[in-house]
Amino acid sequence: MVRQFLAILCVAMLCAPVMAQAQQGPLRLEINDGIIEPLPFALPTFQAETPNAGEMANQISALVAQDLTGTGLFRQIGSDAFISNVSAFSAPVQFPDWRAINAQALITGAVSVDGSGQVVVKFRLYDVFSGNELGQGLQFVGTTQGWRRIAHKVADVVYERITGEGPYFDSRIVFVGETGPKNDRRKRLGIMDYDGANTQYLTDSSAIVLAPRFSPNGDRVLYTSYETGFPRIYVLNIGSVNRRALDVPDGTMSFAPRFAPNGQTVVFSLTTGGNTDLYTLDINSGQRTRLTSTPAIETAPSYSPDGSQIVFESDRSGSPQIYVMPAGGGEARRLSNGAGRYGTPVWSPKGDLIAFTKQNNGRFHIGVMRTDGSEERLLTASFLDEGPTWSPNGRVIMFTRETQGENGAPALYSVDISGRNLKKVRTDTAASDPSWSPLQR
Structure with missing residues (x-):
């Protein structure tokens, strides 16, 4: 399922800090042999859209962040630095608040769990400095036992859209x-x-x-x-x-x-x-x-x-x-x-x-x-x-x-x-x- 989403961003040389590049154009990240400044991203804990989805939302949010930071290409901004939070998945994004803490990418999401154990995860990825969504929001469906695979799929799409490289977390x-x-x-x-x-x-x-x-x-x-x-x-x-x-x-x-x-x-x-x-x-x-x-x-x-x-x-x-x-x-x-x-x-x-x-x-x-x-x-x-x-x-x-x-x-x-x-x-x-x-x- 993840394979169908092609990278939509250009790849540019990163000889200066990533922030300077991001302010001059769309969010982009090149993976080369030189020194790479990890791209700072914010990931507010995904919203729990059903009463029983709180723990699952926490687990999925944490694993998405872990996948991305584990590559050495991304740096997560801690929640203690947030000026505003995401109150609902459909709520407008206050981009100035995220620019103020130097977040270049923003990942938002929501999780619901029904009585049969089916998990639905929605997420969006934003370029904070341009104020645009990267690609279209996506939804993955699985089971409570398979929540890790859903998290890996979310991280794969984020990784692919920002770097232009193929995914690999869901393996x-x-x-x-x-x-x-x-x-x-x-x-x-x-x-x-x-x-x-x-x-x-x-x-x-x-x-x-x-x-x-x-x-x-x-x-x-x-x-x-x-x-x-x-x-x-x-x-x-x-x-x-x-x-x-x-x-x-x-x-x-x-x-x-x-x-x-x-x-x-x-x-x-x-x-x-x-x-x-x-x-x-x-x-x-x-x-x-x-x-x-x-x-x-x-x-x-x-x-x-x-x-x-x-x-x-x-x-x-x-x-x-x-x-x-x-x-x-x-x-x-x-x-x-x-x-x-x-x-x-x-x-x-x-x-x-x-x-x-x-x-x-x-x-x-x-x-x-x-x-x-x-x-x-x-x-x-x-x-x-x-x-x-x-x-x-x-x-x-x-x-x-x-x-x-x-x-x-x-x-x-x-x-x-x-x-x-x-x-x-x-x-x-x-x-x-x-x-x-x-x-x-």
């Missing part, structure tokens, strides 16, 4: 939850909202599981399990938690799977006879196709968004590096050219960048490069950073970080592709191997 993360000491670590698949809420577990901890990957529409997950003693790939339906193993020859090891954009083809690594190459498998027909045939280890494949190319990791040059080849196999071209070892490349949903893990001089990094290997930029540096995954809009990268020391446990972190706003993602346990879903439907 989920599948990951490996880890418990126990390092010498007896228990692992199981978990799924949660993008911000770490609503965690559920999809498998138990009876077998080691690795590298879960969402399908293009978010209904299934590929992952590797060691329950038979050898790594083998399974596909799991999230709604029913039914699963089945992919059809591979007995005695082989299969791992590092990823869906093609069509959702029916899987590319993965298969080790047979001591050699590891890339294969594809049609889930419906079971037809398997070999893509590479070298003495090297070929792994960590990822499709381009249009399905025409595959980027992957190979040590054919003597150390792990990043290569790209046609989706049907053929000549591979090396992309990585810097010092160090490269791995786990992942194509951006926008198709413009490739994220990767890099190891150099005893440090691990998450980085991005153009799809031709140019303009490499390192976004993080740590004892161990690895396994990037892209947000649905291609703006944020989540990854696994492990701290140094005997008691170090993996955790999930996220970072903007400018290298800003590095932060830890809340999880119930130690966590690794994140995979970001598309927007929920």
Whole structure:
């Protein structure tokens, strides 16, 4: 539903404070690699339009603000600074009062809850300095149990209209939850909202599981399990938690799977006879196709968004590096050219960048490069950073970080592709191997 609302604002350079830009024209915010002044916004608590909607209105208002401020691009103005409040959703906005406290965006809303548990949320977004509404007011309908999704949808529309970037708050993360000491670590698949809420577990901890990957529409997950003693790939339906193993020859090891954009083809690594190459498998027909045939280890494949190319990791040059080849196999071209070892490349949903893990001089990094290997930029540096995954809009990268020391446990972190706003993602346990879903439907 959120996808239909296209950004209506221009994007302009922010070399001076945001306020000066806003006074000269329509509300606008560019996300670039320079210093970004967070845009100040006011969000009066949404109006409760039914007697039982007060708590829900508070929760939804707080989560919308949390989503926006969590990007590092927005700054919420506290209610103690308000000169006037919004008395009703339909009440005229007193723009001078909001300009006086330097609010550049104003978000107003109302919440109602009926006897059956249906929640209706209305909201509007205003450019305070121009005194205009941005777009048209919207309404979302859901249930009391699904109030978080409604809040994420509201925040997504606000984010999209102000930045021009696609939305990403109404999405989920599948990951490996880890418990126990390092010498007896228990692992199981978990799924949660993008911000770490609503965690559920999809498998138990009876077998080691690795590298879960969402399908293009978010209904299934590929992952590797060691329950038979050898790594083998399974596909799991999230709604029913039914699963089945992919059809591979007995005695082989299969791992590092990823869906093609069509959702029916899987590319993965298969080790047979001591050699590891890339294969594809049609889930419906079971037809398997070999893509590479070298003495090297070929792994960590990822499709381009249009399905025409595959980027992957190979040590054919003597150390792990990043290569790209046609989706049907053929000549591979090396992309990585810097010092160090490269791995786990992942194509951006926008198709413009490739994220990767890099190891150099005893440090691990998450980085991005153009799809031709140019303009490499390192976004993080740590004892161990690895396994990037892209947000649905291609703006944020989540990854696994492990701290140094005997008691170090993996955790999930996220970072903007400018290298800003590095932060830890809340999880119930130690966590690794994140995979970001598309927007929920």
